[in-house]
Amino acid sequence: MNEFAPRPSRRALLVSGGALFAWPHIPAFAHAAGGRDPRLVVMVLRGAMDGLAAAPPLGDPQYAGLHGALALTRSGPAAALALDGFFGLHPAMPQFARMYREKRALLVHAVATPYRARSHFDGQDVLESGQAGPGLVQTGWLNRAVGLLPPGQRVAPPKGLAVGVVTPLILRGAAPVAGWRPAGNHEPHDDLATRLADLYAQSDKALETSLRQGLALDVIARRETSALSKDGTDLAMRLPARGAAKLIATADGPRIAALSFNGWDTHSNEGGAKGRLGQLLAGLDGAFEEFERGLGDVWKDSVVIAVTEFGRTARINGTSGTDHGTGTLCFLAGGALKGGRVLADWPGLGEAQLFERRDLAPTTDLRAVLKGVLEGHLGLSPAALSKTVFPGSDAVRPMKGLLA
Amino acid sequence: MIGASSNAELLVAFHRFGWGIRPGVNDLRAIGNDPRGFVAAELARTSPLAPTDSGLQSSPELIVVLEAQREREKQARATPPSMAAPPAADLTGNRAKPPPTPLTPLQQRVHAEAQARLQLAHKSGCGFVERLVTFWSNHFCVAASRGQQVQILAGAYEREAIRPHVLGKLGGMLKAAEQHPAMLLYLENQGSIGPNSQIGLKRKRGLNENLAREILELHTLGVGGGYTQADVTSLARMLTGWAMAGMDGRLGKPGLFAYDAAAHEPGAQVMLGKTYADVGRGQAEKALQDLARKPATATHIATKFVRHFVADAAPPALVARLAKTLRETDGDLRSLAAALIASDEAWKAPLTKIRSPYEFWIAAGRLLNPEPEPARHTINVLNQMGQPLWNPPGPDGFADTNAAWANPNALKTRFDMVSNLARAHRARDPRELLEQGFAGLASSATRTAVARAESSQQGLALLLMSPEFLRR
Numbered sequence: 001m002n003e004f005a006p007r008p009s010r011r012a013l014l015v016s017g018g019a020l021f022a023w024p025h026i027p028a029f030a031h032a033a034g035g036r037d038p039r040l041v042v043m044v045l046r047g048a049m050d051g052l053a054a055a056p057p058l059g060d061p062q063y064a065g066l067h068g069a070l071a072l073t074r075s076g077p078a079a080a081l082a083l084d085g086f087f088g089l090h091p092a093m094p095q096f097a098r099m100y101r102e103k104r105a106l107l108v109h110a111v112a113t114p115y116r117a118r119s120h121f122d123g124q125d126v127l128e129s130g131q132a133g134p135g136l137v138q139t140g141w142l143n144r145a146v147g148l149l150p151p152g153q154r155v156a157p158p159k160g161l162a163v164g165v166v167t168p169l170i171l172r173g174a175a176p177v178a179g180w181r182p183a184g185n186h187e188p189h190d191d192l193a194t195r196l197a198d199l200y201a202q203s204d205k206a207l208e209t210s211l212r213q214g215l216a217l218d219v220i221a222r223r224e225t226s227a228l229s230k231d232g233t234d235l236a237m238r239l240p241a242r243g244a245a246k247l248i249a250t251a252d253g254p255r256i257a258a259l260s261f262n263g264w265d266t267h268s269n270e271g272g273a274k275g276r277l278g279q280l281l282a283g284l285d286g287a288f289e290e291f292e293r294g295l296g297d298v299w300k301d302s303v304v305i306a307v308t309e310f311g312r313t314a315r316i317n318g319t320s321g322t323d324h325g326t327g328t329l330c331f332l333a334g335g336a337l338k339g340g341r342v343l344a345d346w347p348g349l350g351e352a353q354l355f356e357r358r359d360l361a362p363t364t365d366l367r368a369v370l371k372g373v374l375e376g377h378l379g380l381s382p383a384a385l386s387k388t389v390f391p392g393s394d395a396v397r398p399m400k401g402l403l404a
Numbered sequence: 405m406i407g408a409s410s411n412a413e414l415l416v417a418f419h420r421f422g423w424g425i426r427p428g429v430n431d432l433r434a435i436g437n438d439p440r441g442f443v444a445a446e447l448a449r450t451s452p453l454a455p456t457d458s459g460l461q462s463s464p465e466l467i468v469v470l471e472a473q474r475e476r477e478k479q480a481r482a483t484p485p486s487m488a489a490p491p492a493a494d495l496t497g498n499r500a501k502p503p504p505t506p507l508t509p510l511q512q513r514v515h516a517e518a519q520a521r522l523q524l525a526h527k528s529g530c531g532f533v534e535r536l537v538t539f540w541s542n543h544f545c546v547a548a549s550r551g552q553q554v555q556i557l558a559g560a561y562e563r564e565a566i567r568p569h570v571l572g573k574l575g576g577m578l579k580a581a582e583q584h585p586a587m588l589l590y591l592e593n594q595g596s597i598g599p600n601s602q603i604g605l606k607r608k609r610g611l612n613e614n615l616a617r618e619i620l621e622l623h624t625l626g627v628g629g630g631y632t633q634a635d636v637t638s639l640a641r642m643l644t645g646w647a648m649a650g651m652d653g654r655l656g657k658p659g660l661f662a663y664d665a666a667a668h669e670p671g672a673q674v675m676l677g678k679t680y681a682d683v684g685r686g687q688a689e690k691a692l693q694d695l696a697r698k699p700a701t702a703t704h705i706a707t708k709f710v711r712h713f714v715a716d717a718a719p720p721a722l723v724a725r726l727a728k729t730l731r732e733t734d735g736d737l738r739s740l741a742a743a744l745i746a747s748d749e750a751w752k753a754p755l756t757k758i759r760s761p762y763e764f765w766i767a768a769g770r771l772l773n774p775e776p777e778p779a780r781h782t783i784n785v786l787n788q789m790g791q792p793l794w795n796p797p798g799p800d801g802f803a804d805t806n807a808a809w810a811n812p813n814a815l816k817t818r819f820d821m822v823s824n825l826a827r828a829h830r831a832r833d834p835r836e837l838l839e840q841g842f843a844g845l846a847s848s849a850t851r852t853a854v855a856r857a858e859s860s861q862q863g864l865a866l867l868l869m870s871p872e873f874l875r876r
Contacts, residue, residue, distance in 0.1 A: 046798075047798075117627075117633075118617070118633065118636075119617075119621050119627050120798065120800075121621075121627065121798075121800055122627055134627070172807065191858070191862070192823065192862050192865055192866070193819070195853060195857070195862070195866060196819070196853075196865075196866060196869050199849055199850060199853040199866060199870065199871075200871065202849040203847050203849045203850070203871050204871035204875075206806075206810065207810065207815065207871060207874065210810055210811060210812050210815045211812070211815050211816070211819065212812075213812035214811075214812030214813055214814075214815050214816030214817075214819070215816055215819075262797055262798070265798075267592050267612055267613075267614045268592050268595055268612060317610055317611060317612055317613070318595065318596055318597045318599070318604070318609045318610030318611050318612055319592060319595040319596065319609075319612045321612070323612070323613045323614070324613070324617070356633070
């Protein structure tokens with residue numbers, strides 16, 4: 001599909017010159033004793049994932065009544081996959097359940113960002129900016145975390161990449177970032193890119209930086225984008241995950257990636273064991289599997305997290321779905337984790353226990369989980385995490401013991 | 405020659421407020437004498453803003469077309485597989501592969517609507533009013549991804565609910581948009597049932613807050629506009645019963661807006677401290693009328709308006725002035741647009757915004773072609789560039805900032821598309837187009853790059869990707 005045959009000299013120019021390759025460095029600890037070289041991937045699930053449906057609290061006496069016809073059960077046609085006796089996992093996620101059994105996956109339940117209103121757009125802003133409220137900054141916590149990594153050896157591609165058409169806020173900021181998307185166009189003549197970059201260098205620096213970054217990683221990920229087949233939602237999440245895994249598995253490739261998947265806003269016909277949410281969760285399960293497979297030897301040093309802006313109402317609404325809520329869950333998978341656990345300070349689902357009598361009450365600040373990963377996995381200090389990555393979060397202690 | 409300062413404003417007229425220059429069609433000498441008057445003249449029009457193509461169908465007609473198609477597909481599925489027609493290609497998702505499959509009736513209607521819209525943008529003089537149409541259509545957006553009914557109605561929605569009010573009142577557009585079947589389906593009011601209504605009590609059904617929340621958050625007050633969860637729920641209750649009449653005809657002609665008293669939550673409701681008596685359909689109409697007049701709504705809309713036309717960081721003084729205009733004219737949208745182009749800031753601010761893929765595609769078409777590209781081609785290109793026609797990613801519409809359209813991915817995607825476009829038009833002389841298409845205002849760097857290109861194809865690609873052509 002993409003006949004890409006650049007003249008070597010031109011390609012070398014693109015991949016070595018100018019603003020694009022002002023990357024900082026490979027983290028210094030990458031080649032330290034023991035050879036641990038951590039990878040981190042964050043998947044943003046946009047639209048507010050129903051945590052009570054994804055990992056149902058089967059042991060909570062209120063759950064079945066609240067989720068009504070959509071409730072999962074311990075056995076029968078709507079059976080959840082077994083996790084720990086209290087929580088089950090949606091049956092669309094067998095790969096994640098296997099990783100959980102192999103102690104390479106865990107989830108944290110009843111979590112939320114500090115945001116308590118119910119706007120998607122503000123909720124995602126808080127989730128990605130890492131601030132206490134919406135609209136405060138134009139940079140993402142993951143980008144600021146990248147900026148704190150100890151500088152070491154230089155690498156060719158940038159540290160982070162955003163998969164999708166628009167760079168998500170979570171990875172926007174001062175640290176250099178580039179991205180790619182699966183595309184079906186012919187590769188234009190390479191010389192054109194060089195001439196255009198030269199033109200931008202003279203008259204429009206912002207466009208120059210953007211173009212050089214856009215061209216760079218496209219070259220690396222290209223080989224993986226031709227595997228398009230017609231397999232619906234599942235593949236829609238698998239393909240970006242596959243391309244991202246390929247890039248970050250490379251020895252001199254980026255170490256940090258962010259992806260974003262839409263469609264979790266299940267106001268109507270959410271479905272129970274089968275249906276709309278089930279299809280989305282199957283896609284997410286596929287993405288986790290792609291990362292496990294694609295990261296190969298470095299999976300043992302990897303953490304893949306899936307987060308969403310908030311949860312949904314505990315009760316089913318009038319259209320067999322759920323409306324915007326509060327508490328939800330966060331998925332973590334990867335060989336670096338101490339998995340096989342559901343971490344939750346369970347608030348209960350009784351009327352008085354629900355947040356504002358409608359939502360799962362959050363008992364864990366999502367930032368505690370993220371701080372726990374950034375501290376344990378990337379070695380960032382709690383002080384830096386509270387100052388730079390999640391400003392004003394001193395009271396939110398990093399969660400201990402997430403990593404193996 | 406044209407004077408230097410009005411010459412710069414000529415580019416502002418076509419880029420910031422319009423769809424780009426049509427070489428040989430737009431009389432640049434005359435327009436250059438009074439660029440501001442050229443844009444303002446479009447606002448004076450009184451003719452309807454609808455496409456002239458009389459073949460376009462109304463919402464009820466389109467719903468019947470879709471129903472018939474579904475019925476045929478159902479029957480085809482019931483026949484043995486070898487006899488069945490090939491499944492319809494997903495217009496919003498997959499790209500058409502050669503050889504082109506025949507269009508389904510649904511696709512035919514979508515393409516006809518798209519073609520009519522493209523035609524208007526392509527042929528308009530400056531195109532300010534058509535730019536206003538796309539702004540408002542995006543503000544009150546629906547998305548085809550919701551399902552085939554919204555997909556087939558999206559174009560009709562724009563003609564029926566948006567266009568008639570673009571130079572009218574905000575309150576009128578708000579009511580028309582929220583009552584249109586496309587919106588009621590898209591934001592799921594169709595299935596929202598008052599828990600204590602006849603149907604609610606009988607079938608144990610309840611509210612869906614989706615439409616109510618987006619009305620407050622996106623269409624009127626804005627997210628900081630001072631409403632609470634209780635206000636959302638109250639508005640959702642008032643909106644119960646607003647529906648599209650279904651194929652069974654129980655509520656009237658299928659595909660028209662209908663009020664279903666049996667689904668309406670009985671009783672007075674309190675929203676933003678005001679009590680609304682239960683007068684049936686009119687309860688939510690009154691609430692919308694009040695929302696359209698709130699100062700927070702004026703500020704929210706003025707901010708979006710200025711951000712769209714002038715700069716990502718909307719100049720506060722200009723926003724304040726336009727919000728004041730909205731408040732003092734009872735939400736008159738012609739006055740809003742007139743206030744924008746009467747503002748010196750709007751003409752003097754540098755052209756820093758990046759044309760969205762749709763704006764870019766129209767501008768490139770106006771530069772290169774006497775007629776717009778075929779709808780089918782346009783739809784595919786917009787899918788690839790991340791701005792699928794009438795199918796934004798969420799109810800907040802397509803993003804309107806440089807972060808969305810000038811980031812590395814988006815720019816690389818545009819670069820790929822322009823490479824293909826330049827190949828298709830490689831017979832054109834880019835130096836000639838450069839002089840005609842920029843009114844002599846291209847930078848010397850761009851002129852040099854185009855002049856030194858190794859082929860006309862490469863020169864044309866450089867012209868289309870030049871900062872002057874990308875920015876508005």
